[in-house]
Amino acid sequence: DAGVIQSPRHEVTEMGQEVTLRCKPISGHDYLFWYRQTMMRGLELLIYFNNNVPIDDSGMPEDRFSAKMPNASFSTLKIQPSEPRDSAVYFCASSSDYYGYTFGSGTRLTVV
Amino acid sequence: DQQVKQNSPSLSVQEGRISILNCDYTNSMFDYFLWYKKYPAEGPTFLISISSIKDKNEDGRFTVFLNKSAKHLSLHIVPSQPGDSAVYFCAAKSGSARQLTFGSGTQLTVLP
Numbered sequence: 466d467a468g469v470i471q472s473p474r475h476e477v478t479e480m481g482q483e484v485t486l487r488c489k490p491i492s493g494h495d496y497l498f499w500y501r502q503t504m505m506r507g508l509e510l511l512i513y514f515n516n517n518v519p520i521d522d523s524g525m526p527e528d529r530f531s532a533k534m535p536n537a538s539f540s541t542l543k544i545q546p547s548e549p550r551d552s553a554v555y556f557c558a559s560s561s562d563y564y565g566y567t568f569g570s571g572t573r574l575t576v577v
Numbered sequence: 578d579q580q581v582k583q584n585s586p587s588l589s590v591q592e593g594r595i596s597i598l599n600c601d602y603t604n605s606m607f608d609y610f611l612w613y614k615k616y617p618a619e620g621p622t623f624l625i626s627i628s629s630i631k632d633k634n635e636d637g638r639f640t641v642f643l644n645k646s647a648k649h650l651s652l653h654i655v656p657s658q659p660g661d662s663a664v665y666f667c668a669a670k671s672g673s674a675r676q677l678t679f680g681s682g683t684q685l686t687v688l689p
Binding site: 505 | 583619681682
């Protein structure tokens, strides 16, 4: 089991550009979560899916953020247009039970 | 409005001594609590958890204590080792909810 796989590991982009972050959850996990880590707020939940269906996107900061899960093995988080305040580490996690998650290694996004 | 708070951003402890990391929560509906450990450039990994029906859970060098009346939990690491140096996140969930609410993290440094 390769765990939760995120790509890219690092992304540097210019303000105004579109950014797409990718996640492959663990096979058989029916829940997928996107979190953002910042120094001030720690780990914030952005959105989560159950069986590929978005359940709660109340944590998505603005309309500039969107997430999709077209199938059980792939999800994307898109920011368009990106802004410097979006700079953070974005984590994807997947889960198959009530008791915790497995996280990916994260994508460090820098918007200049 | 942070429902899970870790008020100490950092903690330094001498090797062999006890490390105590603290976490407070405000949501009385939370009934399951977890600690995650995060090394640089990696995703958080599950460390230990506790249900609200217990007040203590122990796993080797790690013990989590829960004080429901004070809405407070703590993680004790005894003895502390340099390899324990990491960021520790407290997390909580309620009932059948699948999403976790995380604190902002505490950077633990164990000095040799």
